[in-house]
Every structure is written in structure tokens, then in C-alpha cells.
Amino acid sequence: MADLRVSIAGVAFQNPIVAASGTFGFGREYSELYPLSTLGGISCKGITLTARPGNPPPRIAETPGGMLNAVGLQNPGVDRFIEYDLPWLKQQGTVIIANIAGNTPEDYCRMAEKLSGTDVDMIELNISCPNVKQGGVQFGTSCAGAEGVTAAVRKYCKKPLMVKLSPNVGDIGEIAAAAESAGADAISMINTLTGMRIDIHTRRPVIRNNTGGLSGPALLPVAVRMVSQVYKRVKIPIIGMGGISKWQDAVEMLLAGASALQIGTVLFTDPYAPVKILDGLSEYLDRNHIAKAAELTGKMIPWES
Amino acid sequence: MKYDVMLCKIAEKKQLTADVFDLTVEAGELAEAASAGQFAQLYVPGKTLRRPISICEIDRAAGTLRFVFQIRGEGTAWLADACPGGTLDILAPLGNGYSLGNTRQKAVFVGGGIGVPPLLEAAKAFGENAAVLTGFRNEESIILKEDFEKNGNRVLIATDDGSFGYYGLVTDLLKGLDFTVIFACGPVPMLKAVCRTAAARGVPCQISLEERMACGIGACLGCACRLKKDGTEFYGHVCKDGPVFDSETVVWEG
Numbered sequence: 001m002a003d004l005r006v007s008i009a010g011v012a013f014q015n016p017i018v019a020a021s022g023t024f025g026f027g028r029e030y031s032e033l034y035p036l037s038t039l040g041g042i043s044c045k046g047i048t049l050t051a052r053p054g055n056p057p058p059r060i061a062e063t064p065g066g067m068l069n070a071v072g073l074q075n076p077g078v079d080r081f082i083e084y085d086l087p088w089l090k091q092q093g094t095v096i097i098a099n100i101a102g103n104t105p106e107d108y109c110r111m112a113e114k115l116s117g118t119d120v121d122m123i124e125l126n127i128s129c130p131n132v133k134q135g136g137v138q139f140g141t142s143c144a145g146a147e148g149v150t151a152a153v154r155k156y157c158k159k160p161l162m163v164k165l166s167p168n169v170g171d172i173g174e175i176a177a178a179a180e181s182a183g184a185d186a187i188s189m190i191n192t193l194t195g196m197r198i199d200i201h202t203r204r205p206v207i208r209n210n211t212g213g214l215s216g217p218a219l220l221p222v223a224v225r226m227v228s229q230v231y232k233r234v235k236i237p238i239i240g241m242g243g244i245s246k247w248q249d250a251v252e253m254l255l256a257g258a259s260a261l262q263i264g265t266v267l268f269t270d271p272y273a274p275v276k277i278l279d280g281l282s283e284y285l286d287r288n289h290i291a292k293a294a295e296l297t298g299k300m301i302p303w304e305s
Numbered sequence: 306m307k308y309d310v311m312l313c314k315i316a317e318k319k320q321l322t323a324d325v326f327d328l329t330v331e332a333g334e335l336a337e338a339a340s341a342g343q344f345a346q347l348y349v350p351g352k353t354l355r356r357p358i359s360i361c362e363i364d365r366a367a368g369t370l371r372f373v374f375q376i377r378g379e380g381t382a383w384l385a386d387a388c389p390g391g392t393l394d395i396l397a398p399l400g401n402g403y404s405l406g407n408t409r410q411k412a413v414f415v416g417g418g419i420g421v422p423p424l425l426e427a428a429k430a431f432g433e434n435a436a437v438l439t440g441f442r443n444e445e446s447i448i449l450k451e452d453f454e455k456n457g458n459r460v461l462i463a464t465d466d467g468s469f470g471y472y473g474l475v476t477d478l479l480k481g482l483d484f485t486v487i488f489a490c491g492p493v494p495m496l497k498a499v500c501r502t503a504a505a506r507g508v509p510c511q512i513s514l515e516e517r518m519a520c521g522i523g524a525c526l527g528c529a530c531r532l533k534k535d536g537t538e539f540y541g542h543v544c545k546d547g548p549v550f551d552s553e554t555v556v557w558e559g
């Protein structure tokens with residue numbers, strides 16, 4: 001059987017399938033269905049310095065090939081995460097990635113400092129959440145913003161640091177390069193695309209926040225293009241995500257340049273999807289006599305332009 | 306097992322009204338684990354989100370679950386087209402259902418429209434001790450009357466146009482009744498009126514809420530609803546904290 005292990009920024013993942021932040025909570029709900037050790041890792045629900053109530057409902061709407069959400073980073077705060085969720089998570093036998101979001105660079109720094117003293121394996125800097133008024137995506141839409149917050153956090157972060165990028169930008173390659181130069185150890189991409197739907201009867205947006213983040217299969221080609229674009233610009237590894245819903249999508253994302261994958265919205269269609277994607281990927285490698293999953297990374301053969 | 310995904314064979318299908326359908330599925334372990342007022346997430350091919358449908362009836366001996374739902378869009382229209390012999394991909398049982406307590410006490414069930422089916426299994430437990438008040442648009446949209454009567458429940462029906470039973474709001478029917486506990490499911494204005502009556506009479510009341518939902522198990526935090534506990538307001542979630550809530554914990558908008 002092919003070797004599914006991948007190493008990202010010095011962190012050993014038993015396989016490249018990681019649950020995406022915001023879709024998997026802190027893992028408890030899905031642990032009722034399968035052991036979390038089946039997965040390579042879990043990127044936890046985005047946490048902030050203090051607890052956040054989140055946005056008013058409705059927060060969810062289905063769209064063609066996907067969904068919109070504006071949960072608004074509802075979470076119990078970093079201290080509660082460390083005290084209550086992390087000890088349980090650490091017993092599950094998988095890599096734990098703490099996804100953090102802040103209103104200011106100082107918020108990110110304080111969280112990185114606190115988490116550096118814990119058992120989390122990796123920190124994912126969420127500079128791309130489109131659903132909060134302050135912070136989040138504002139740091140991820142300019143090179144200066146991405147560079148500034150990454151460099152600031154780097155000083156306090158003793159864990160491998162991954163920066164999660166927004167697709168709502170002009171040149172994502174530039175933003176990735178800015179994060180790399182500021183000390184990021186890895187890139188995860190892409191977060192949701194900002195979208196809107198309008199109820200034609202009430203003439204109001206269907207989401208109370210007016211806009212929401214688009215995720216799901218509709219995103220796959222955008223995400224594959226962007227991963228491929230960033231793969232050419234940076235040397236640090238990429239965890240690719242955005243619309244992966246079957247093993248074929250996962251192979252595409254690896255070929256585009258990803259070293260591992262995050263699986264998100266498809267969990268709502270089929271909670272067992274990460275397990276099925278892993279099985280499919282493993283069979284694909286065996287069938288094609290590819291010894292290691294890592295051999296696929298960036299092996300797309302582009303057409304000559 | 307708390308909940309799981311199962312491919313379930315459709316045993317029976319009935320059309321109850323122009324847009325309300327009734328599916329009974331063979332769901333062995335899921336039926337064993339289910340309780341009154343819980344719901345299921347039904348997979349619809351080609352759709353990103355499953356459809357949350359309340360469990361109408363549980364038959365543990367036969368190992369079946371019954372779903373009565375209304376066509377509201379493409380997803381539920383697909384479910385309505387499903388045929389006996391075919392299979393449905395079901396994630397269930399989900400959420401917290403009704404806490405029945407002492408089933409010898411005098412209970413009243415209040416349901417409006419497609420909010421009526423989630424009450425059937427709970428009303429069954431109370432038999433002759435329960436009065437079931439249901440409200441519909443008109444005579445043609447009345448559902449489950451005989452099912453509640455089969456439970457031994459006393460059924461009173463209100464219609465918006467007076468074409469059957471009481472002409473007016475279903476909650477008006479609460480006025481002349483003697484009861485010690487209320488269970489309700491239906492549109493928000495109806496639920497608000499039920500909660501007011503419960504508070505005025507000092508009677509415990511459990512209501513079932515609805516919200517747009519993604520995961521159905523409490524991970525995505527999509528189906529937020531405003532709750533209060535010890536005087537503090539916060540967002541809970543219909544899928545995991547509900548769908549059934551004590552009326553006193555719910556904060557109404559506006």
C-alpha cells in the first residue's frame with residue numbers, strides 16, 4: 001500500500017486528509033461516527049481571544065454547487081479551548097491545528113503566545129474570514145496586512161505557523177509571498193469567496209449578515225487555480241482546500257501543488273466523506289504504482305503557453 | 306450509537322395533501338435509538354446540504370421511521386418523488402426531542418401546518434390524557450387527524466378559512482382547556498402565542514424550532530437560535546440544543 005504520510009513544516013501527518021476549520025467544530029460531533037485518528041489532522045473551529053457570540057440567524061443558505069455561511073466566528077475563546085477542548089482533542093491520535101482569528105495584530109500575538117505553551121501541533125492564522133466586521137479578512141487582502149500580522153505573530157509563535165489565505169484578492173501569489181517572507185512555515189488556502197443571495201419575495205438578502213462566505217464544490221476550480229498559482233511563488237508547503245468533495249478532487253489539488261488537503265463543506269453532504277476520500281486516494285496511488293502521496297504534489301503537466 | 310448514516314429502504318409512501326408526503330423507511334438501529342421530537346438529515350442527490358426532516362413516528366418493533374414533510378423546494382420535491390423499494394441516505398436520530406415526563410398528566414399538543422407531524426410520536430405516549438389542537442389553512446390541508454385519534458388523543462382542529470372545525474387561530478382553542486403541560490410545533494407567531502399562554506397559566510411548555518441547517522450535529526454552528534440561561538442571552542443551536550426547547554429558554558426576535 002502507498003505511503004500516505006506527509007510532512008508539513010516539520011509536523012508529521014499520518015495522511016494528507018485534514019478536517020477544515022469551521023466545518024468540524026472541535027471534533028466531538030464527528031467522533032461519534034469514526035475515530036478521529038482516521039484523519040491526518042483537524043483544523044479546529046476558528047478561535048478568538050475572548051468568546052464571540054457569532055452573527056444573528058439565518059446564517060446558512062444553500063447555493064448551486066455549494067452554500068453561503070456567515071456564522072461570524074462563534075467560539076468559546078482561546079482559554080476555554082485550551083482548558084476544555086484541547087486535552088480531549090490531544091487524546092484522539094491526530095494532528096491538532098489551532099485556527100486563530102483576531103481584531104488586531106495584538107490579538108493574534110496573544111493567542112499565538114498562549115497556544116505556544118500548549119499541545120497544539122500547529123497554528124493556522126486565519127486572516128481570511130469574510131464574516132466579521134473587524135479583523136479577519138482585512139489582514140488577508142493586502143500584502144502589507146498579511147506581512148505585518150504574520151511577522152508580528154512569528155515573534156510569539158513557537159509552533160509551526162500556517163497562514164490561511166483569502167481568495168477575495170487580486171493576486172493571491174503576492175499575498176502568499178508576503179506571508180512567506182514574514183516567516184510563515186506553510187500556507188493553507190483557500191478560505192470562502194464572499195457571496196450574496198437575495199430572496200426575490202422579500203427582496204432581502206437570504207443571510208442576515210447580507211453577505212456570506214461561499215464554499216462547496218462550486219469553489220474547486222478557483223481553488224485549484226489559486227493553489228497552482230501560489231505553488232509557483234512560494235517554497236513553503238501548501239494545504240489546499242476549496243470544494244474538495246471526492247478523491248478525484250483531492251488528487252487534482254495535490255497535482256496543483258498542495259502537500260495536504262482540508263476537507264470542509266462536503267462533510268454536510270456526507271459526514272463520512274473524508275474517510276471515503278482517503279480510501280479513494282489510497283487506491284488511486286496503488287493503481288498507478290505511486291509509492292507516496294507526497295510524490296503527487298505539484299506534478300501537474302501544464303500546457304505550453 | 307448516538308447517531309449514524311444508514312441507507313434505508315422505503316417501505317411505504319403516501320400523499321396526504323397536495324404538497325404533503327408521508328414516507329415510512331426501514332431503519333432498524335436508527336429507529337431503536339430515536340425518540341419523539343428528534344429529526345433526521347436526508348441526503349438529496351446533487352445538493353450540498355441534507356434536508357432536516359422531523360421524525361413523525363417511530364416503530365421500534367418494525368424497525369421503521371416515518372417522515373411527513375411538505376414540498377418547499379427542489380430537495381423536498383425530490384424526496385416526494387422517491388418510491389417504495391428505493392433507498393434514502395439518512396443521518397439520524399439527531400437533536401433533543403420532547404421530554405415527556407409523567408404521561409398520566411393532562412397534556413396539550415399544539416401544532417400548526419407542517420409543524421403537526423413532529424408531535425405525533427410524543428402524543429402517542431399520552432394517549433387519552435392528551436388533547437391535540439391542530440391548525441391548518443383549510444379542510445384540504447388537514448393531516449394526521451386519524452393518526453392522533455388512533456393514539457386515543459382528543460383532536461380539535463382550527464382552520465384559517467373556517468372550512469373545517471373552529472374558524473380562527475389554533476391557539477384560541479387553548480382557552481377552554483384544562484392542562485398541566487404543553488408541547489408545541491409550528492410557525493413562530495403560533496409558538497409565541499403558545500408561550501404566552503404557558504407563562505400566563507404557569508404551565509411548563511416545550512416547543513420545537515426550525516432554522517436553516519448544515520451539519521445537523523452541532524459542529525458548524527449554522528442553525529443559531531437566541532436562548533437565555535440564568536438571565537444571560539446567547540446563541541444556541543437548533544440541531545444540538547434543540548430542536549425542542551423549554552419555552553422559557555427561548556428569546557424571540559422583535
